[in-house]
Amino acid sequence: MSRPFRQVDVFTTTPYRGNPVAVVLDGTGLDDEEMARFARWTNLSETTFVLPPRAPGADYRVRIFTPNAELPFAGHPTLGTCHAWLEQQPSGEHRARIVQECEAGLVPVRRTVHGLAFAAPPLRRQGPVEPGLLHRVATMLDLTPEAIIAAAWADNGPGWLAVLLASADAVLALRPRTIDLPLGVIGPHPPGSPMAFEVRAFMPHGAAVIEDPVTGSLNASLAQWLTREHRAHAPYTASQGTVLGRQGRVHISTDAAGTIWVAGGTVTCVHGTVVL
Numbered sequence: 039m040s041r042p043f044r045q046v047d048v049f050t051t052t053p054y055r056g057n058p059v060a061v062v063l064d065g066t067g068l069d070d071e072e073m074a075r076f077a078r079w080t081n082l083s084e085t086t087f088v089l090p091p092r093a094p095g096a097d098y099r100v101r102i103f104t105p106n107a108e109l110p111f112a113g114h115p116t117l118g119t120c121h122a123w124l125e126q127q128p129s130g131e132h133r134a135r136i137v138q139e140c141e142a143g144l145v146p147v148r149r150t151v152h153g154l155a156f157a158a159p160p161l162r163r164q165g166p167v168e169p170g171l172l173h174r175v176a177t178m179l180d181l182t183p184e185a186i187i188a189a190a191w192a193d194n195g196p197g198w199l200a201v202l203l204a205s206a207d208a209v210l211a212l213r214p215r216t217i218d219l220p221l222g223v224i225g226p227h228p229p230g231s232p233m234a235f236e237v238r239a240f241m242p243h244g245a246a247v248i249e250d251p252v253t254g255s256l257n258a259s260l261a262q263w264l265t266r267e268h269r270a271h272a273p274y275t276a277s278q279g280t281v282l283g284r285q286g287r288v289h290i291s292t293d294a295a296g297t298i299w300v301a302g303g304t305v306t307c308v309h310g311t312v313v314l
Contacts, residue, residue, distance in 0.1 A: 039313065039314060040313055041064045042063040042064055042310075043061065043062055043308070043310055043311055043312040044061045044118075044125065044308065045059070045308035046119075046122055046304055046305065046306050047118075047307050048117050048252065048303075049114060049286040049302035050252075050302070051153070051303035053305050053307050055284050055286075056251065056279070056285075056286050056303070057083065057252040057279070057284070058082055058118075059082060059083075059085070059119065060080045060085040060086070061115075061118060061119050062085070062086070062312065062314065065089050065101065066089060068314060072314065073101060073108075074103055077104065083104060083250055084103065085102075086101065086118070086119045087103075088119060088123060089101065093139045093144055095144065097123070097137050097138065099139040100115070102140065109141075109195055110140060110141035111142035112196065113254015114255075116138060116145055116147065116254060117155075117302060120304075121304035122306070135147070136148075138156075145159060148299070150289070150299070150301045153289075153302050154301065155289070155299040156300055157297050157298070157299055158194065158258035158259070158261065158262055161191075161259060163191045164193070165190060166190060166191075167189045172186065175189065175199065175221065179201070179212055179214050180212070181212075185208070188202040188269070189201045189202065190263050192260060194258060194259045196256075198221070200263055201223045202264070204226075205226060206227040206233075206235065206236035209236045210280060216245070217240045217242045217247045220242070221239070222237065222253070223237070224236070224264070232275070233277040234276060235260075235270070235276040237253070237257060249281070249282060251278070252288065257276055257278070257288040270290075273290060273291040275287060275288065286302070287302060287303070288301075288302055
């Protein structure tokens with residue numbers, strides 16, 4: 039069966055400088071194995087499948103797959119899927135607010151001057167990291183424990199453990215030996231820099247270390263953690279993907295209710311159909 043398809047670059051306004059997501063715009067009738075097999079084939083960090091909504095108030099439902107597993111929520115697939123869904127709506131360019139249904143619940147998406155933005159979902163796990171694990175994290179990152187300024191669980195679906203270093207340069211210099219859990223690392227740029235923070239995201243993949251180019255879910259949970267701890271103040275912009283030759287830009291803001299919003303540019307790079 040031929041199905042509409044997009045490949046969208048996210049957290050960039052320049053094609054091929056952000057993080058791509060594959061979007062199958064009609065996943066109706068596909069079973070779990072068919073979705074997982076296609077996600078393995080695309081070999082992107084995430085592939086999504088759009089389905090009719092089940093929850094009242096949702097515009098569409100999405101299932102999000104990595105090459106290895108299904109995720110309840112992920113940030114750049116949320117923005118990329120919304121972008122692709124809007125492109126096929128007759129009046130999509132006029133929609134100011136969209137509600138996405140995923141396994142983590144309903145996620146509002148809105149337009150901003152920096153592109154589409156999603157409301158950060160509640161953290162599934164937060165709080166301090168036990169000393170033994172923190173020492174292990176330092177070893178994985180090839181750091182001394184003293185180089186870690188702060189750390190916390192900041193998991194909104196993928197399992198993030200967040201680490202704050204003293205500077206953006208310290209983040210850029212990281213060369214992890216091995217990783218056995220999802221790690222997000224952030225450090226501040228000098229005052230007056232165009233970007234407030236540098237972010238890197240590391241995921242385990244067998245004996246290898248995978249670095250994600252630009253990560254919406256991590257930036258959302260980092261913002262929730264750092265603003266709560268008064269270590270960051272929104273609005274701010276974070277850069278990610280620098281070491282990988284990307285130029286990801288993630289724009290963080292808050293509203294009157296204190297909700298964190300994560301925004302970025304979205305660009306369609308591939309447009310067509312796939313046979314599934």
